Amino acid sequence: MTRRQLLGIGGTLALTAATGLSTAAALSRRPAATGAELRSAIPLPPAFRTPLPLPPVLKPVSTSGGVDRYEVTQREVKMEILPGVRTPMWTYEGTFPGPTIEARRGRPITVTHRNELPVPTVVHLHGGRNTPTSDGYPADLVLPEGWPNPADGTSAMHQMADMSGTDGMSAMSGPSGMAGMRDPRAVVTRLTRDYTFATDQRSTMLWYHDHRMDFTAPAIWRGLAGLHFVRDDAEDALGLPAGAREVPLMIADRAFDADGKLKYPALDPSLRDRPGVREPYLAGVLGDVILVNGAPWPVHEVDAARYRLRILNASNARHYELEAVTDDGRRLDLVQIGADQGLLATPVTHRSLPIAPAERYDLIVDFTDVPVGGRVRIRNRLGSGRTRDVMAFRIARKAADDSRIPPVLARDMPSWHRSDAARVREFAFRAGRMHGRHGWLIGGRPFDPARTDVTVNLGDVEVWRLIADVHHPVHLHLVGFQVLSRGGRQPLAHDAGLKDTIALRPGESAEIITRFDGYRGRYLFHCHNAEHEDMGMMANLEIG
Structure with a gap:
């Protein structure tokens, strides 16, 4: 990857500052990545040697x-x-x-x-x-x-x-x-x-x-x-893989200093007074180490059976496109059974699956036909070098498997229609110049906690059209939504189900539909590129 590609939109913003180019002109270059990558200063371990840790389950202090x-x-x-x-x-x-x-x-x-x-x-x-x-x-x-x-x-x-x-x-x-x-x-x-x-x-x-x-x-x-x-x-009655065959996977990238500390380009490393990051990283911070459940490029022993993988992209800015590949190059099906907000109505099969920061996917991967001793790597098609690998599964033994993937997973999906919408709104998620400095704006304005940006009525159905300049994973608090369209066309296969975060690609628009139910009060919607969020790309939503 060239330095220009590596810096992505971070470099584009620096160019904007240095040359006085308009943001629109600079962004027309459509960088391959939104963010700039930190390089670790410590020797990194080989892939697929560290066992995958599983997060402990917290016990209640009272029931x-x-x-x-x-x-x-x-x-x-x-x-x-x-x-x-x-x-x-x-x-x-x-x-x-x-x-x-x-x-x-x-x-x-x-x-x-x-x-x-x-x-x-x-x-x-x-x-x-x-x-x-x-x-x-x-x-x-x-x-x-x-x-x-x-x-x-x-x-x-x-x-x-x-x-x-x-x-x-x-x-x-x-x-x-x-x-x-x-x-x-x-x-x-x-x-x-x-x-x-x-x-x-x-x-x-x-x-x-x-x-x-x-x-x-x-x-x-x-x-x-x-x-x-x-x-x-x-959900319990569906017969999906469970117990040791349900594996949570929190994927996150990081970088490390020579002494093993986390490397991050904060303007104020104490995180007390001055928010923000150094200029090359204004568009997002990427790491060169891929962690899964806190371990670098781990490996997990599995039976030759179906497994349910509960995947979260907890990275600040890195996007992934995941695939499961055997040692002989065969790609296994990724059978999606759930999205951010729960089970799909019916399964959707993918060969690869894009996942943006804060998105979650519920997948079934079948290792039955992989020979004992074989390996299945989870790879990132958007990565290069070490960031192309995520983790691996090693098939340890043959085993009985009575799990199944039902043809119907859920019957409680909402049936919202465009004709139900009380109103249609449009929001542009774009970089902006603010008194000589950079920020990330929704509708041309940075976040202000004292300002109400959108007011909706409790129970109303609305359609929102979201427009992006670069990659923006847009998250709504409180409610789930369905994707109606992308770029005026049908949603993509991975848009199925009920979501709370949608990955907008550079120059893309998408329409979502939701019902604002649950509670009255103040909520948020924002970009979940965490650096964008910190630099103004949030807005207040008042439900009345």
């Missing part, structure tokens, strides 16, 4: 009163990511990924988070049908011990000068970014916060991660992410 209660401490630990190297990580309960929460549909849970990190945090259950108070709004901080109280409802994570007289754009363009904006609705707690979830949603795999305004990207990069499953009786 009384019909509510499962959990406790999670956010703390820094040193752990082995690269073999023989200790890396400082920010963690939930001392592990990366954080511990998995297993919930049952209709049974409420409460998770008490305790912040023992050096900076404020916010926890968002991504894909959850959450009340506004437990959705992890970016200004609803949990302050650590000794952190100053925000003044007068300011959403700042620290005491800062008032940016009076400036609009959202000028506040974004300043050295402290959006951190000085005021949010009169922010709910700030110290040390702990209870997040309560009704679990009133379809069975699916969700994930939880930090969502602090301006600093989401580096916090996730340092390790603040974990899995959260919702189960129900209907």
Whole structure:
């Protein structure tokens, strides 16, 4: 890959700044990747030697009163990511990924988070049908011990000068970014916060991660992410692969310094005052090490049988196109049975599958015809060099398999039609210049927590048309949606089912349809390229 390709849109933005080209002209180059790649300064291990770790399942501290209660401490630990190297990580309960929460549909849970990190945090259950108070709004901080109280409802994570007289754009363009904006609705707690979830949603795999305004990207990069499953009786009765043959896979890229620390181009490595990244990485930070469940290019022993793979792309900016390839070059079918928001109506078979940051896929891969001792590699068709490999499965033994893939998986899919829509809206996700600096905008405006961008009525069906300049994985809080079209044509095969994140490709438009039900209150929609999100690409959604 050339340096120009490697820098992708990061280099394009630098060119815009240096030459004064318009953003549109610069972006017309259609870079191959949105982001720039960090190079590790430490020798990297060979692929397919490290065993795949499985995240521990968190046990509730109480199950009384019909509510499962959990406790999670956010703390820094040193752990082995690269073999023989200790890396400082920010963690939930001392592990990366954080511990998995297993919930049952209709049974409420409460998770008490305790912040023992050096900076404020916010926890968002991504894909959850959450009340506004437990959705992890970016200004609803949990302050650590000794952190100053925000003044007068300011959403700042620290005491800062008032940016009076400036609009959202000028506040974004300043050295402290959006951190000085005021949010009169922010709910700030110290040390702990209870997040309560009704679990009133379809069975699916969700994930939880930090969502602090301006600093989401580096916090996730340092390790603040974990899995959260919702189960129900209907799914249990399908006969899908289960137990040891259901494998969660959190894929994330990272880079490492010479001493084994995580490498990240933060303007303020303390993550206290100045948000943002150095200019080459404005479009997104890519790593040169592919981790799965926190291990580099791991291998997992399996039976010659069907396996259910629950896949999350937890990378900040890297997109993947996954395929399963045997040692003799044969590609195995990837049978998709679920998307972000649960099971599909019927299975969809792929030979390869694109997955953007924050997207999840529920897949069945059948290893029955792979000989014992054989290997199946999961490869990334969008990668090059070491980033082309993701992980491998090694077939250890023949075994009985009574699992199945039913022709009908779910009968509870919503039947929304374009004619049901109360209104159609259009949102452009684009780079912008803000008083001489770069940002990422929705509808030409950067995020302002005090501004309501969209107001919808509870229960209304709407169609949203989303337009992108470069890669933008767009995520809606609270609701799932269906993809109506891409570029005026039919959705792609991987758009099936109910989603909460859609990957927009450079220059692409897509239409989605959803019903805004569940709860009234303030929510968000935003790009889930975490660097874009931190640099303004979020908007407020008020459901009334």
